[in-house]
Amino acid sequence: MDVSNIIESLKLIKPEIAVSASLILVLIFDLIFHKDKKLIPYVALLGLFATGYFVIHQFGTTGFGFATKSTFKAFGMVTVDSFGTFFKLLILISAVLVLFFSSFSDEIKKTTDRLGEYYVLIFGMILGMFLMVSATDFLLIYLSMELLSLSSYVLAGFTKLRDRNSEASLKYVIYGSVSSGLMLFGISIIYGLTGSTNLYVINSLIQSPQINVLALSFALILVMAGMGFKISAAPFHFWTPDVYEGSPITITAFLSVASKAAGFGLLIRFIKTGFAAMTLNNGYWMLNPIFDWKLIIVILAILTMTLGNFSALWQNNLKRMLAYSSIAHAGYLLLGLAVFSNQGIAAILIYFFVYMLMNLGAFLIVMLIADKLGSEDVDDYDGLGYTSPFLGISLAVFLVSLTGLPPTAGFIGKLYIFSALIDAKMFVVAVIGVLNSVVSLYYYIRVLKHMYLVKPKIQPVEIIPGLSQKFLVLLLVVPVLFFGIYFSPIVELAKNCVVLLGF
Amino acid sequence: MTLYDIIFYLFALITIGSAMLVVTTKNIVHAAFALLLTFFGVAGIYVLLAADFLAIVQIMVYVGGILVLIIFGVMLTNKITSVEIKTGTLNVLTASIVIGVFMGLVVSIMVWTGWYSMPAPIPATTAYGLGETLISDYALIFELLAMLLLIALVGAASIARREKESL
Numbered sequence: 001m002d003v004s005n006i007i008e009s010l011k012l013i014k015p016e017i018a019v020s021a022s023l024i025l026v027l028i029f030d031l032i033f034h035k036d037k038k039l040i041p042y043v044a045l046l047g048l049f050a051t052g053y054f055v056i057h058q059f060g061t062t063g064f065g066f067a068t069k070s071t072f073k074a075f076g077m078v079t080v081d082s083f084g085t086f087f088k089l090l091i092l093i094s095a096v097l098v099l100f101f102s103s104f105s106d107e108i109k110k111t112t113d114r115l116g117e118y119y120v121l122i123f124g125m126i127l128g129m130f131l132m133v134s135a136t137d138f139l140l141i142y143l144s145m146e147l148l149s150l151s152s153y154v155l156a157g158f159t160k161l162r163d164r165n166s167e168a169s170l171k172y173v174i175y176g177s178v179s180s181g182l183m184l185f186g187i188s189i190i191y192g193l194t195g196s197t198n199l200y201v202i203n204s205l206i207q208s209p210q211i212n213v214l215a216l217s218f219a220l221i222l223v224m225a226g227m228g229f230k231i232s233a234a235p236f237h238f239w240t241p242d243v244y245e246g247s248p249i250t251i252t253a254f255l256s257v258a259s260k261a262a263g264f265g266l267l268i269r270f271i272k273t274g275f276a277a278m279t280l281n282n283g284y285w286m287l288n289p290i291f292d293w294k295l296i297i298v299i300l301a302i303l304t305m306t307l308g309n310f311s312a313l314w315q316n317n318l319k320r321m322l323a324y325s326s327i328a329h330a331g332y333l334l335l336g337l338a339v340f341s342n343q344g345i346a347a348i349l350i351y352f353f354v355y356m357l358m359n360l361g362a363f364l365i366v367m368l369i370a371d372k373l374g375s376e377d378v379d380d381y382d383g384l385g386y387t388s389p390f391l392g393i394s395l396a397v398f399l400v401s402l403t404g405l406p407p408t409a410g411f412i413g414k415l416y417i418f419s420a421l422i423d424a425k426m427f428v429v430a431v432i433g434v435l436n437s438v439v440s441l442y443y444y445i446r447v448l449k450h451m452y453l454v455k456p457k458i459q460p461v462e463i464i465p466g467l468s469q470k471f472l473v474l475l476l477v478v479p480v481l482f483f484g485i486y487f488s489p490i491v492e493l494a495k496n497c498v499v500l501l502g503f
Numbered sequence: 504m505t506l507y508d509i510i511f512y513l514f515a516l517i518t519i520g521s522a523m524l525v526v527t528t529k530n531i532v533h534a535a536f537a538l539l540l541t542f543f544g545v546a547g548i549y550v551l552l553a554a555d556f557l558a559i560v561q562i563m564v565y566v567g568g569i570l571v572l573i574i575f576g577v578m579l580t581n582k583i584t585s586v587e588i589k590t591g592t593l594n595v596l597t598a599s600i601v602i603g604v605f606m607g608l609v610v611s612i613m614v615w616t617g618w619y620s621m622p623a624p625i626p627a628t629t630a631y632g633l634g635e636t637l638i639s640d641y642a643l644i645f646e647l648l649a650m651l652l653l654i655a656l657v658g659a660a661s662i663a664r665r666e667k668e669s670l
Contacts, residue, residue: 006642013643020650027657068640077643117661124654131647139644147651154658189612195619212616218608 009065012080014054015088016130022047023123030116037115041103044119048096051126055088062501064136068198075200077137079273079501086349086497087133087265090356091258095126097360098254100472106371107159107248118158122254124151129258133265136273138187138197141266142180145230148262149176152255156247168246175239176229183226189219199273206290207277217291224296227270230263231330234304241311244323249370252319253363256326257356264333264352268345271337272500283342284424297338302432305331309439318366318376321443322359325402328440329355335433336417339424342498347420349494351413354483358401358410361476365395368473372463378447383456385448388463390470392451394477399444401480404437409483416491511551518544535574542566556630 010017022044029043059082067076099122102108108118128148135141153176157169191197193215194205206216228236244252271293276285287293308328315321333355336348368391369384370376385392401410414437421430465473483490521540528534542565549558592598626632637645 002639006639009643023650023653027653066640066643114661114664117657120657121654121661124650124657127650139641140647143644143647143651147647147654150651150658151654154661158661192618193616195621210617212612215612215616218612 005067009067009076009078012061012063012065013078015051015058016127018047018051018054019123019127019130022051023120023127026116026119026123030120034116037112040115040119041099044123045096045099047123048092048099052089052092052096055085055092058085058088061085062499064501075136075198077140077198078131078134079136079269080134081501082497082499083269083345083349084134084265086494087261087352088130090261090352091126091129091133094254094257094261094356094360095122097364097472097476098122098250098258101250101253101360101364101367104371104469104472105248105250105367107161108250110161111159114158118155121151121155121158124148125155125254125258129262132262133269135266136199136269138191138199141270142184142187145183145226145266146180148230148259149180152251152259155251156243156255158251159248162246164246165248166246168243171239171246172243179226179229179236182222186219186222186226189215189222193219199270203274203276203288206275207288211290213290220291221296223270224300227263227267228300231260231267231333232304232327233300233330233334234307234327237304237307237327237330240327241315241320241323244326245317245320249319249363249367252323253360253367256322256363257359260326260330261352261356264337264348268337268348269500271340279342285340285342287340294338294340297334298426298429301331301334301338302429303331304328304334305433305436309436309443312440312443315443316378318378318381318447321378321447322362322366325440325443326359328436329359329402331436332414332417332433335429336420338429339420339426341420341424343423344417344420345498345500346491346494347413347416349497350416350487350490353490353494354401354409354413354480357476357480357483358398358408361473361480362395362398362402364473364476365391365398368465368469369463372461378450381447381450382454383451383460384463385451387460390473391463391465394473395451396448397477397480399447401484403441403444405441407481407484409480409487411484412487412490507551511548514544514547514551516544517541518548531577532574535570535577538573539566539570542570553625554629556628556633 025047026040026043030037030040033039058080062081063079064076065078065080099119102118108115111118125148128144128146128151131140131144132148135144153169153173156172157165159165187197190202193211194202196202196205205211225236229239232240244256247255271287272285275288275291275293277288278286280286305328308324308326308331312321312324312328315324333348333351336344336351338344339347366376369381369388373380385396397408401408404410404414418430418433421427421433518541521537521544524537525534525541528537542561546558546561546566549555549561
């Protein structure tokens with residue numbers, strides 16, 4: 001690859017460069033002004049806004065970057081298209097929100113000494129996620145996943161104030177290393193079969209008849225283990241409840257939205273680039289028949305949502321319940337993928353946008369309550385709905401939206417997923433999905449029951465959020481209600497963003 | 504069986520045997536020294552694959568650097584040699600079934616697959632080509648690795664720092 005090629009490619013990764021620059025800037029700032037850490041969040045916020053400018057600028061741009069000598073047709077390691085840019089925007093918005101959460105969180109306030117590291121590691125996560133959603137080369141896929149994992153391992157145990165923190169971090173490291181090891185093994189088998197790490201090259205090579213189907217399927221299942229770990233799909237979800245419960249709430253919120261979005265972006269691009277023979281005119285993908293992706297994804301989806309929903313029924317800790325609920329949501333999102341059509345992908349994008357708002361919102365309320373109450377147990381929420389009506393009503397909106405009931409945005413997300421399934425004539429799967437939503441109603445409403453109907457044993461505490469906290473909650477509640485009624489903007493945006501480069 | 508094969512199996516045996524010892528031994532110093540043999544065996548396999556630069560890096564960085572650090576750490580830490588390391592086994596039956604199936608799959612794939620192979624002359628030295636590839640074709644990967652190492656440093660510093668803030 002000559003220099004001009006590199007320079008051309010650099011123009012495609014401006015957002016990633018902006019993230020890296022902000023990371024280094026925060027690090028240097030932390031070193032110079034180590035006495036006064038008040039300014040660091042603002043520097044970080046500035047970096048995010050600069051990145052946001054480049055990301056928004058990138059909408060509509062398509063191109064391949066960093067092609068190697070061996071890859072024909074100039075297909076590179078990085079693919080920039082609207083699909084990836086949508087996910088980048090999603091990751092960025094949740095990062096900005098998590099930054100605001102962090103400025104309120106008591107847990108993070110107690111660790112002012114290491115505030116610089118906190119933001120540096122968050123930028124590390126963002127860099128990894130940005131590259132994950134645009135990677136089309138196994139080398140880059142693996143490396144960006146490691147970058148994300150490494151930063152989140154440290155952040156999961158960041159506060160070190162409770163034993164649960166270290167436990168979360170350690171469990172995350174162990175599960176993460178095993179799954180990334182399995183994935184690496186799978187990649188090595190695919191490399192051995194095709195002699196290439198580039199997904200475009202692999203796509204054209206695996207159609208030849210001399211490819212051993214058993215070896216390929218084995219390798220793909222191993223690769224799925226790595227990606228399934230990131231999106232916490234069953235049976236690779238065991239880490240999720242413990243890590244989500246033990247981590248600082250801000251990090252839990254970030255992991256449950258952004259990390260999952262990056263995992264889904266990667267998985268969808270991986271299947272589309274590596275295995276789609278062509279996209280038909282009606283938007284359905286024709287996948288190479290060598291590996292039955294549909295069966296695998298449908299099984300994973302059903303397993304994931306059923307396990308997530310039924311385990312959530314017995315949880316008393318709200319963080320843990322939301323962890324299981326996020327597993328269940330990964331199941332619904334996988335259903336959207338199982339359709340293998342542009343319509344399904346649009347449904348996933350819509351769902352993710354809505355999921356980001358409502359899930360971050362729910363975590364924010366849990367955080368605000370936990371800071372005052374010192375507990376995330378549902379029994380301690382008794383009567384809170386009357387003493388702190390603002391938080392109570394907001395949490396109610398988020399939980400109803402997570403269930404997927406109208407008039408909230410959650411309903412729109414589920415509606416598009418299920419209608420994509422019905423259009424693809426996958427009725428049985430759609431019915432299983434709807435039944436799962438019914439199950440989820442029980443544990444979401446149980447929180448509301450505790451807040452409004454259960455008589456408290458002791459006088460419940462009054463929680464009055466500050467003005468800025470109120471504003472942040474409103475920033476999430478209003479869109480959830482607004483997009484539930486007037487949803488055509490997100491639908492339009494999502495439909496414009498299903499442009500996925502590939503075959 | 505050619506001489507090449509015999510040498511390969513020898514190194515493979517050293518690697519796997521010592522790796523087993525690392526996991527099973529209850530003495531942490533023994534484990535550290537067994538790890539030395541594992542790294543050495545891997546380096547030998549690299550040499551057989553004509554990856555001379557990689558082999559030297561393996562010896563220099565892993566054996567010469569990281570392992571010496573580990574052994575230093577072990578020896579300088581009080582009482583660490585007398586710490587009882589738990590190497591208990593649970594669910595032996597399930598584990599052996601899963602591992603057995605996994606191993607059967609791996610072996611059958613290894614034997615029956617027509618691997619992609621391209622005959623190429625053995626290069627005199629790989630360092631030059633490696634360097635060139637890293638700053639041309641894999642420039643992005645190279646830079647990303649730098650970021651990864653930076654993150655690892657920051658993370659390590661964050662973990663190692665003593666928590667002094669009051670509750």
